[in-house]
Amino acid sequence: KIIELSGSVLSPRLSDEFGRYRRLLLDGSYTIEVNAIGYQSKQVSIIPSSAAIVDLDIFMTPIAESPLNISISDIGNISDNIYMVLTHSNGLNDTLDLALGDQLINYPLGTYSAVVFADGKFPQFISFNHIVNEETSLFIDLMYEKTVYLHTLQNTSDWFFESGNWINEDWKIKSQDDLTYFSNQSSSISLYPNVSFESENKYALKLNMQYELEWDNDSLIIELLDQDGIFSTIEISDQNWDSHFMYIPIPEE
Numbered sequence: 001k002i003i004e005l006s007g008s009v010l011s012p013r014l015s016d017e018f019g020r021y022r023r024l025l026l027d028g029s030y031t032i033e034v035n036a037i038g039y040q041s042k043q044v045s046i047i048p049s050s051a052a053i054v055d056l057d058i059f060m061t062p063i064a065e066s067p068l069n070i071s072i073s074d075i076g077n078i079s080d081n082i083y084m085v086l087t088h089s090n091g092l093n094d095t096l097d098l099a100l101g102d103q104l105i106n107y108p109l110g111t112y113s114a115v116v117f118a119d120g121k122f123p124q125f126i127s128f129n130h131i132v133n134e135e136t137s138l139f140i141d142l143m144y145e146k147t148v149y150l151h152t153l154q155n156t157s158d159w160f161f162e163s164g165n166w167i168n169e170d171w172k173i174k175s176q177d178d179l180t181y182f183s184n185q186s187s188s189i190s191l192y193p194n195v196s197f198e199s200e201n202k203y204a205l206k207l208n209m210q211y212e213l214e215w216d217n218d219s220l221i222i223e224l225l226d227q228d229g230i231f232s233t234i235e236i237s238d239q240n241w242d243s244h245f246m247y248i249p250i251p252e253e
Helices: none
Strands: 030-034 042-046 065-074 082-087 093-098 101-108 110-118 124-130 136-142 159-163 167-169 172-174 188-191 203-212 220-226 229-236 239-250
Touching: 065 093, 110 136, 124 136, 203 220, 220 239, 229 239
Parallel strands: 065 136
Antiparallel strands: 030 042, 065 101, 082 093, 082 110, 110 124, 159 188, 167 172, 203 239, 220 229
């Protein structure tokens, strides 16, 4: 990505399978940041010219690897599709296809957050440090996903519309009835379900949503509260107009 031209709605460009890339830039001075899974991030400066094509070859330094042992156990019907999505410190996501039992993978060192998904099972949220000269072991127990509270959005009688022009149609709550909205507009909506949690179980909020946020000043903020106040905040500032599920883990006490 170009540091001077980066933003939440300006996605970094991807190279092809051979590492080749191309950017059109106005004359000036720029900083290019290159990230790749398994390599150290690197920044280089460039001064392009409209008079000629500028070639810039960038050499990446590999990150050392160490064994990562992942053990998967399943409850009930055996899951066919098991995979882990790892978020690297540079923000890149990597997907590992997994299977039941033990699997040993040489993986780059670093600090990771990860989610393990399987068909019909509750997603497992984990964080770990993968350290040099040590084998990191992850034990994942797949469990059925069970609903303790469900709101279908058939109506909005349980919701509090605090500000904005929210509408309810087609079993959806929409922030407005048009594709455009005014600048400097703040919209807020709240739901206060009566839900209690058992300490021995894991919980997550599962949202079926789609959104499109423009420019760097727009954001969607989701706050989870209990009797003591806000205990989890998620801020979204990108675009995903495809209907999809988002899981927000409920922190264990």
